[in-house]
Amino acid sequence: MRVALKIAYIGSSYRGSQVQPGVSTIEGKIFEALQSLEIIEDPSSARFVSSGRTDTGVHAMGQVVAFDTDKPKLAIPRVINSKLPGDIWAWSRAEVDSDFHPRRYAINRTYRYITPSMDADISKLRAACSILEGSHDFANFCFRDTGRSTIRRIEKIDVRLAGNLLRIDITANSFLWKMIRKIVTVLLLVGSGARDLDWLENMLDPASYEEGIKPAKPYGLILTNVNYGDSVQWVDDGYSMRRSRERIEEYLVYHQVLAEVMDQFLPKEPKAE
Known part of the structure; x- marks a missing residue:
């Protein structure tokens, strides 16, 4: 079986x-x-x-x-x-x-990237997402593998603010190596005003424009779902899901405390007299 x-x-x-x-x-x-x-x-x-x-x-x-x-x-x-x-x-x-x-x-895959908002302009980010959606040559958004097509179809990109963090959800038929993390870098460059939408359009035309982009850090990236439609009938294991929730809650508390501990090491502003 x-x-x-x-x-x-x-x-x-x-x-x-x-x-x-x-x-x-x-x-x-x-x-x-x-x-x-x-x-x-x-x-x-x-x-x-x-x-x-x-x-x-x-x-x-x-x-x-x-x-x-x-x-x-x-x-x-x-x-x-x-x-x-x-x-x-x-x-x-x-x-x-x-x-x-x-x-x-797989019909498609969805990833989420979580990153500090860095005062990014959400309207610019969403305009950039609209440009990236659809079928494009993403050669400027990956580590190239000779002989492999770099054309991919992004079905949807959704950007939302969650406090001081950005949540970027990307669904596509498939992804190239480092593609998502490079897309995140590009979005943040546009959202901060360091680059404009014309530059993004050029990035999607690798035949006439080529530029290397550093991928965003890996720790913010999560593979959230691989979609098979109705062809696979999943049966969730309730016990395993409850146990994993308990472990994640312990993990979350640990890192919340650790973040506060790390904050103690930051230089403090002198108090005004």
Whole structure:
């Protein structure tokens, strides 16, 4: 039987999602869990595939993996989570067709990037988003891979203020390497007034204009959803979702306190006499 899982993880401690020798990765931890439970013998024979890669420090709420197993009753989130570290967990499961491929079958993907607003002009940001939506050549927005098409279709970009933070949600049929983080850099440049909309239009015409853009930091990026429409019938694991919420609340308290501790180290303005 072929089983698909939705996986969430906090990527701060990992060298990306894809397994690599000698370093800690998300897939490496998942392989260890599945093999220790004898759900799979090895990733190759189980035809293990994920919906895509995330870079070092990038997080996910809706990464999807699929594999073959002859022990489907064990291949459930709460069992698998017992062998995973606390910052990686499965939370939904589906039995899928034998040819299901999480990457090729995806209709679209959505990522969220969270960043300080830096007094960006929200109207300029939304105007830039309108330009980026649709099919374009994003060669100036990625690390180029010779021979691979750089044309992608962005279905929607939504930018919202949340206190002093910006939440940027991007949905596309697929993404190029570093594409989202470079889009964030471009949006912030336009939103701050450092660049204008004419420059953005030029960036989308790489045949006549080329400029290197530094990607935004990875820690603000989250893969929120991989969409398969009605072709996959997910069954959420309520117990796993409750346990993950408890862990996240503990993690949140820790970082709230740590942020306050770090604030104590900042130089203080002298009091006026």
